[in-house]
Amino acid sequence: MIARHAIRSLRSLALGLLVTAGPVAAAHAADTKIKVILNWKYEGEQGMFFLAEDRGYFKQEGLDVSFDQGNGSGAAVPVVANGAYDMGFGDINALIEYTAKKPEDAPVAVFSLYNRPPFAIAVKVDSPIKTPADLPGKKLGGAANDGALKLFPALCSITKTDCGKVEITNMQPNLREQMLMQGQVDGVFGYVTTIRFAARGIGIDADKQLRLIRFGDYGMDLYSNAIIVSRKLVKEKPEAVKGFLKALNRGVKDAMADPKAAVASVAKREPLIKLDLELARFEATLIDDMGHPEVAKIGLGDIDEARLAKSIDIMVSAKDLPRTPAVKEIFDRSFMPPLADRPTVVKAAM
Numbered sequence: 001m002i003a004r005h006a007i008r009s010l011r012s013l014a015l016g017l018l019v020t021a022g023p024v025a026a027a028h029a030a031d032t033k034i035k036v037i038l039n040w041k042y043e044g045e046q047g048m049f050f051l052a053e054d055r056g057y058f059k060q061e062g063l064d065v066s067f068d069q070g071n072g073s074g075a076a077v078p079v080v081a082n083g084a085y086d087m088g089f090g091d092i093n094a095l096i097e098y099t100a101k102k103p104e105d106a107p108v109a110v111f112s113l114y115n116r117p118p119f120a121i122a123v124k125v126d127s128p129i130k131t132p133a134d135l136p137g138k139k140l141g142g143a144a145n146d147g148a149l150k151l152f153p154a155l156c157s158i159t160k161t162d163c164g165k166v167e168i169t170n171m172q173p174n175l176r177e178q179m180l181m182q183g184q185v186d187g188v189f190g191y192v193t194t195i196r197f198a199a200r201g202i203g204i205d206a207d208k209q210l211r212l213i214r215f216g217d218y219g220m221d222l223y224s225n226a227i228i229v230s231r232k233l234v235k236e237k238p239e240a241v242k243g244f245l246k247a248l249n250r251g252v253k254d255a256m257a258d259p260k261a262a263v264a265s266v267a268k269r270e271p272l273i274k275l276d277l278e279l280a281r282f283e284a285t286l287i288d289d290m291g292h293p294e295v296a297k298i299g300l301g302d303i304d305e306a307r308l309a310k311s312i313d314i315m316v317s318a319k320d321l322p323r324t325p326a327v328k329e330i331f332d333r334s335f336m337p338p339l340a341d342r343p344t345v346v347k348a349a350m
Contacts, residue, residue, distance in 0.1 A: 031064040032240040034233070037085045038070040039225055040194070042270040044278030045285035047262025049089075052251025054265050061243030072145025072173075073191075073225050080107045086233045087244065089113070091147040092223045092330065093154075096312050099329050100321035107228040110335045111245050111301045113252075114224035115292040117216035118191040119148035119155075122180060122199075125211050129187055132156070132218060136165035141180075142189030143173040147224065149189040151215060154318030158219050177204055187213075191224075193288050197281040201274070222311045223303060224289065226331075234332070241335045245301070249337045252300065259283065259348045283348045291346045299342035303331050 038046055049067060052058060058065040068085075070076055076090025077098050082105070092109050099106035121140065123129045129138060132155055142149035149168070156163035171179055176188045177199045188195070192212060199206040215222070227248070229241055255262035263278045294304050305327050316324045336342070 031059070031062055032237055032243075033064045033066070034058075034086045034240060034244060035084075036065060036067050036087045036089070037076050037079055038067055039073040039076060039089045039091075040071075041069050042266050043197075043273070044263050044266055044280075044282035045193070045289075047259070047264075047266045047278075047282060048252045048255040049248065050251075050265035050269060051254050051262045052247050054268070055251070055254065057247035057250045058244065061240075061247050063240060063243055063247065065244070072143055073147040074150045075145035077107065077228065080228055080230050081105045083230065083232065086230050088228045089225055090228050091150070092226045092228075092308075093151055093311065093315055094147065095226075095228055096315045096325060096330055097150075097319060097321060099325040100316060100323050103323075103325065103329065105231070106329070107230050108234060108329070109226035109228050109331045110234075110241060110333070111227040111248070112223055112303050112331070113226060113300070114289040115295065115300075115303070116224070116289055117214070117220055117222045118193060118224050118289045119151050119189075119215040119220070119222070120192045120195065121148065121187045121189055121213040122177075122195045122206075122210050123187040123213065124180065125209055127186065127211065129213070130211070132159040132161045132213065135187070136162050138186040139167040139169060140187045140189065141169045141171045141176065141185040143176070144170045146173075146189050148191065148215065151220070151222070152189065154314055155215050155218060155220060157318035158314070174198075177202060181209075191289070193281060193284045196284065197277060200280075201277060220314065221307065222314070223308060229335075238335065245335050246337050246341075249301065249342055253343055255282070256286065256343065256346070256348050286346050286348055295346055296344050299339045299344050300346060301336050301342050302333055302339075 053065060073091035074094040076088030077094045079085050080088040081098060095109055128134060153163055179185050180188045196206040199210060234241060259279055259282050263275055263282060267273055308327050308331060312325055
């Protein structure tokens with residue numbers, strides 16, 4: 001009798017363990033895999049993504065997220081559209097162009113991070129190029145998928161510059177500043193922060209040796225990089241999109257509160273980065289790319305619909321796009337955390 005009772009007890013215990021373990025195993029198995037392509041190689045400003053990952057915020061939302069280095073902000077849009085990635089950190093202007101041409105395949109932006117126009121052309125400080133009007137007859141270079149290069153036709157249109165008289169050459173991104181300083185090109189395309197800190201990394205004092213022609217100074221008050229999501233993920237797993245943004249929002253706030261921790265998370269993926277340089281890059285990104293005054297009113301992540309509509313009109317006109325996408329085709333705010341949970345002041349506690 002004792003043996004039978006012991007066997008029954010063991011069976012009951014085993015069954016109880018299975019029942020207890022069941023939900024845990026099921027939850028683990030149910031983690032939604034999300035494959036994300038970033039805008040560029042691993043740098044300091046991407047610490048907000050990696051800090052969220054290292055602190056388990058994505059896991060807490062039932063997500064299994066993987067990040068890949070990108071090849072330019074414009075390049076993220078087509079690879080999310082074709083299903084190679086579920087999400088991307090890409091240029092919303094490239095998304096506008098894609099949506100105008102292929103609305104049935106286009107992803108949608110759900111969280112705006114770079115809300116100030118970072119696009120620029122860098123020239124040497126002693127260059128005769130001071131405005132876009134000085135560009136005809138000159139040679140400019142940039143990476144094929146660089147956001148500023150892709151927006152050059154729009155700048156030419158707005159400033160009435162003859163783009164056809166400007167020679168464009170493509171180059172590897174890591175050679176950009178060197179080729180400029182060596183005189184192989186007269187100017188280079190890029191993001192303000194990227195150019196400044198890439199230059200600093202090779203011993204160039206960008207503030208003293210370079211002049212930046214900023215697109216934003218010529219009527220191009222455009223949004224830039226946002227989280228873009230595939231139509232498939234939005235349709236099939238909307239809660240996963242909400243969970244991702246909730247986790248990322250926490251990562252952004254943590255990164256601003258502890259920039260060193262954010263950059264340390266980047267260093268785990270790319271040990272060769274220079275920590276001091278990347279800390280400075282992160283702070284500059286907050287100021288130059290993420291610190292638009294509208295954040296105080298609408299919070300980081302959201303957009304001003306009138307401003308985005310104007311951006312769409314600029315892109316359609318400058319690139320002679322076949323149609324004008326509606327704002328709701330480009331941006332969907334329904335997945336964002338509430339305003340009370342999102343930053344309304346963008347700065348780092350350095």
